Amino acid sequence: MTATKTDWIQRAAAQRPSTGLYISGGFRDARNGETFPTVSPRDGSVVAQIAAAGEQDVDDAVQSAHRAFESGIWSRTDRRHRQQVLTRLSDLILANHEELALLESTDSGHPIGDALAVDVPSCARTFRWYAEALDKVYDDVAPTPRNALAIISREPLGVIGAVVPWNYPLIISAWKVAPALAAGNSVVLKPSEQTSLSALRLAELASEAGVPDGVFNVIPGLGHVAGAALGRHPLVDKITFTGSPEVGRYFQRYASESNGKQVALELGGKSPQLVLHDVGDITACASAVAWGIFYNAGQTCHGGSRLLVDERVHDELLEEVIKVGRSLALGDPLDPATQIGTIIDDRQLESILGYYDIAESEGISIASGGTRIRPAGLENGYYLEPTVLDRVNNAGRIGQEEIFGPVLAVSTFRGAAEGVRLANESRYGLAASVWTQDLTRAHTAARELRAGTVWVNTFDVADIITPFGGFKESGFGRDRSLHALDAYSALKTTWINLGDAPLDED
Structure with a gap:
């Protein structure tokens, strides 16, 4: 029988985990x-x-x-x-x-x-x-x-x-x-x-x-x-x-x-999702972009936290990304229906919220989200809405610093060359993606992107069979x-x- 939310809450209350140091095959207290x-x-x-x-x-x-x-x-x-x-x-x-x-x-x-x-x-x-x-x-x-x-x-x-x-x-x-x-x-x-x-x-x-x-x-x-x-x-x-x-x-x-x-x-990283004007399936792209940053409440080292999108498809794509973000079930981690859980602790939550003040000082608009959630009975938990920040200056703090939360920074460009240049203008180089229907453009952009992993027309597809690590910092x-x-x-x-x-x- 599939366990319910009530089952998991009861199990959590009853668990008695091991808490000692594990040395030489056994647990013991610190000296x-x-x-x-x-x-x-x-x-x-x-x-x-x-x-x-x-x-x-x-x-x-x-x-x-x-x-x-x-x-x-x-x-x-x-x-x-x-x-x-x-x-x-x-x-x-x-x-x-x-x-x-x-x-x-x-x-x-x-x-x-x-x-x-x-x-x-x-x-x-x-x-x-x-x-x-x-x-x-x-x-x-x-x-x-x-x-x-x-x-x-x-x-x-x-x-x-x-x-x-x-x-x-x-x-x-x-x-x-x-x-x-x-x-x-x-x-x-x-x-x-x-x-x-x-x-x-x-x-x-x-x-x-x-x-x-x-x-x-x-x-x-x-x-x-x-x-x-x-x-x-x-x-x-x-x-x-x-x-x-x-x-x-x-x-x-x-x-x-x-x-x-x-x-x-x-x-860590500040991974770009580079969406060219010939992206093709906007809906599929939007789903991958949203999940690429909002999964695990954005606490993923290679999370696609920068959306670099050709200005010709910006409006349509952004609308779809916001739609996906708002559809994700945010809530109690012990509820099997939950898709987005919590921020790890209060310090990390305050760090993320501080970037909203930075966004305001940089003149960036919050296109979606940006609110701490306090579910009934879980008011002391660390819940944060998926957030989309639009018209971000790629060279500013929001565009450059690893926020490590469910925060997507959106910037625009025109033409693949400018998009690749912006993608590479980062201290990080862990992962990246490029979205295009042009095979030559896909290969060329993937070759030029300075990242340990480059996805083409997908994001965060991973397996133990491939190496994982980064370039630069x-x-x-x-x-x-x-x-x-x-x-x-x-x-x-x-x-x-x-x-x-x-x-x-x-």
């Missing part, structure tokens, strides 16, 4: 006993008090991961064994999908329908995909002279520190943890302090699947304490981080101040695809001198 609250954006209530990792706790987790790596219990095991364990983990994620979805929805404000249909299945698929890839990745043989043999092999790096954001906790954790474990590394995961619950449950399931103690550790905590300690730790061989450019630069600094560890960064390194396996591996060359003598006769 200093400190905790922090995790607050549900649904209604502003405290869901639980989470153990707050301090520097000593981070050291405990890293030392545990390092010992496990050096022991070879995971790093040197047959890849087929790792394949079996990660496949079991994928199965366990699906077997516990309702529990994980509820944790994700309660903690992050994702609609429960999305958590069930997208977040949890995507997490499971990621672990299964990397498990299945393990016996399909080959080492290489270099084209040496006849008297030598050079083998290029992949070995695990060591201890991976993964720091993930609050907008897609399970999905982004899986993007980093799955390939790192598949390659044979140990992992210390630092989830966002706003959304730690699903990561802690994931760690339990990993142990149940057979990941050895110490190989996968989860240390909730505050960024300036736990995140900084992880970034500086000399036994961490690589940091992979998704978040803001400002914090990303901290991790670059931490690496230089410690052991020069590798750093991979995905740092959107960072460097790639999550997803086989490229991520290489990112968590070290290439080793073994050069063998075969000599020049002929084979001896027996």
Whole structure:
């Protein structure tokens, strides 16, 4: 029987999530006993008090991961064994999908329908995909002279520190943890302090699947304490981080101040949807534009937050986009009918609302939305209408800064060349799209757009099979695809001198 809104509310009230640090295969309190609250954006209530990792706790987790790596219990095991364990983990994620979805929805404000249909299945698929890839990745043989043999092999790096954001906790954790474990590394995961619950449950399931103690550790905590300690730790061989450019630069600094560890960064975006005059299906385009920015209440790093539209189709397209935005069901994340959930917390909500003042100072009109919503019984939650800001100066703050909310900035141009120029006039380069019926124009624009992903006549179509990351200040390194396996591996060359003598006769 399909669960109703009442069912999910009752389940949320009854849940008792794990809240400790997960180190060496078990939960424990922080050494200093400190905790922090995790607050549900649904209604502003405290869901639980989470153990707050301090520097000593981070050291405990890293030392545990390092010992496990050096022991070879995971790093040197047959890849087929790792394949079996990660496949079991994928199965366990699906077997516990309702529990994980509820944790994700309660903690992050994702609609429960999305958590069930997208977040949890995507997490499971990621672990299964990397498990299945393990016996399909080959080492290489270099084209040496006849008297030598050079083998290029992949070995695990060591201890991976993964720091993930609050907008897609399970999905982004899986993007980093799955390939790192598949390659044979140990992992210390630092989830966002706003959304730690699903990561802690994931760690339990990993142990149940057979990941050895110490190989996968989860240390909730505050960024300036736990995140900084992880970034500086000399036994961490690589940091992979998704978040803001400002914090990303901290991790670059931490690496230089410690052991020069590798750093991979995905740092957000201001992604343009470039709509040319020959767009064709305005209705389809409008739906993709609206969903591209309003999905997850606009809290998506590659969200299509800039609509750059040829002035010849501006009015018609804008009318359709507004129509779609107003049709989306905004409300209680625990209601299966909800399509747009909450902003993550009060600080982020106030940050978004502050941009409306900036819009007014820049002479920008609010074409639609722009109001905080207080649903009955959920007045303390963080709900915000999908918002469309029209006639935005692409060079102004609204056109350039990552608002990270359900706010679409609309600017006009005339002609594809000007549109591409405006699209590229950004510090970011994570994603972009181009809408046109002209095949040559589509290829040319896609080639000229400076972004890690370019969609043509669609937006936000994604799969684990393709790499994800950006250009410019959107960072460097790639999550997803086989490229991520290489990112968590070290290439080793073994050069063998075969000599020049002929084979001896027996």
